[in-house]
Amino acid sequence: MKKLALGVVAALALAAPAQAQTKYPERPITMIVPFAAGGPTDVIARIVGENMSKTLGQQVVVENVAGAGGTTGITRALTSAPDGYTIAMGHLGTFSAAPATYPGLKYDPINGMQAIGLAGGTPILIVAKKDLAPKDLKEFVALVKANPDKLNEAHAGVGSVSWTTCTLLKGQLGVPKLNSVAYRGTGPALNDLVSGQIDFMCDQIVSVSEQVKAGTIKAYAIASAERSPALPNVPTTKEAGLPEYQIEAWNGIAAPKGTPKEVVDKLVDALDKALDDETVKKRLLDLGTVIPTAEERKPAGFAALIKRDADKLSPVLSAAPK
């Protein structure tokens, strides 16, 4: 009897790895969000993750591991076992900007990571306090270039999306040293923009759209290829005369390097299905998110996007006064 039991155990033990390959996933998947619960990345991860659970037949559990501009959580996800049970939802900052921002970074988003796919693109807006003189982007650019020492720009801390995108803007306008004021998060920065303590900032559409609609702040342009249905009156940077300023605060999923292909395929498929789901789409669109194209949802397309933005940001960020 004992021998039989041992035999069964041994057989099961031998069978287990093979099964793990074919029957992935057979236990819940942890999706690490490297920011606090409730932030833009967390919201997207939960909306998409909930639907991916249905396709995968296993719960996708969001775990918030915040710290060091998101690099703590991404490091943990990318150094875990490449079995598809720990994946991460990162963003522009953690995947494209981090190597230039954090010199001691312990992961390599370009060569040391398995990209899964893009989950959503979040447009960036250039917004200003409501009584700042310039009426449009051209006047604003002229003002910034003429008075780089008189204006104040706000951001949510070095490494944040608002810092990254605004540093790019200042780099492109040739005023890298323009006064910047750091806040602990977008909320406090927005508070001081509404009350007129600071002059302008760059931030994700979801944080600022309602303020723009209410007229408590004004938006000069949206740094995407197309206008957003959430703010149809705000021109694109191309329309408004600053075509080179193109940047989105996208969110996307990645897994550790070496994750088996069939596991990657299943995750890609689940993400793809989630982004085609009407409820998911509607909720993402409500946030002002752009639904990724078929190409961007695939590992190759996503990896290309990471590389493209890293190439765009690295020279500016490395040179940025910190």
Next chain:
Amino acid sequence: MHDMIANLGLGFSVALGLQNIALAFVGCLVGTLIGVLPGVGPVATIAMLLPITFGLDPVGALIMLAGIYYGAQYGGSTTAILVNIPGEATAVVTTLDGHQMAKQGRAGVALGTAAIGSFVAGCFATLIIAALGAPLTKLALLFGPAEYFSLMVMGLCFAVVLARGSILKAFCMIMLGLLLSTIGTDLETGQERMTFGFPPLADGIDFAVLAMGVFGFAEVLRNLENPEARDVVKAKIGRLLPSWEDIKQSTAPCLRGTFIGGVLGILPGNGAVLGPFASYTLEKKIAKDPSRFGKGAIEGVAGPESANNAGAQTAFIPLLTLGIPPNAVMALMVGAMTIHGIIPGPQVMTKNPELFWGMIASMWIGNLMLLIINLPLVGVWVKLLQVPYRLMFPAILIFCSIGIYSVNNQPVDVAFTALFGLFGYLLIKLGFEPAPMLLGFVLGKLMEEKLRQALIISRGSFMTFIERPISAGLLVVAVAILVIALLPSMAKKRDEVFTE
């Protein structure tokens, strides 16, 4: 006025739906239960429980989250009173007299006072928000970095002036707290400071880690010295509910606390932190016999607890009327709203009146629930104190560790808490009070941040603090407090805020 009643009518019609009442109840209950885990304050509790609200409609979800928030806030006070562990910054003050009351067998009275004080504060705060929410928004916008810095300076002056006996020791502890708060990544430059290249320090020290260590762990260590003289609560339990005399004594502090906490709660950048502290200072200053404070004075529980709850509620004003979260909890609420497709902004009140007024009505209902849930629970909590020490100590340590771990999912946080526990034990042995250190720690981060923001905006001119009228006014008050304290006649009457 008529509008307000009509609006509140709408709100109550939403909040009094059977489902929403049930959600408020469940929220308050779950919030209370998780919130009593030492170290798990409202932020951690809401972050943990946020996902369970996803299946609900937006109003129901927010009502439940608000319930969780009040419940967790109250749960933090429970651990502060029973085991001397503040769940979050605002509960630090409650440890001072609340835990002393527990030691004297008046744990039930302290818990009851906290619950009733919170309820009274909640009722008033609800009315304030309903009547004056929109106009009060302007107050939040009047406070820029310079004003906020001056407010913090005033807060620190209270601490120095009112510190016990050795003003030097209190001063040292405040400074130590300030220094500890500077550990981590520099906000303006992104450079790491005093982290010794150790990655877990890059985000600085978490409040819960420090508080749990110097209060919770250190307390256990100290009690191990002589297990017989058990400190938590001796066998006697005493009354479970406040007597008529207790209630009479707490009424005025409770109302003053509500006012102070309510005003500070509206300010951006977590002004509510100062509420309980300012209330305690005031109560002690105007008391006939200030020496009672720190030895179980009921006013020292009633005032700060009311201030705490009033501030917790008025903190909703900037969120609901401006769409801007003033603190971490409200930032989570923003997340909850966006997940449900409501993007907070200045127009929530007009675009989603049923949500806006439903939330406000549910605040009152939530506070009532809290009272209903907590008064019977008082007996349960107090009984817990009779658990023998050999079971109690490991349990406190285990729950502290679970709580700490669950905040950031970082094992290293637990190790840090243990280190601070040893440090806290050393402080107790040397006669240093940990409370001023925690105050310095909490205010330090904000002060530095606001100081630098103000100076960047003013291009390095310190005159900005004097040129701006509100900032100048706050600084004048701060100086006045210091001068009064330094006058010899007043110095004799100086007594400490922080007494254990």
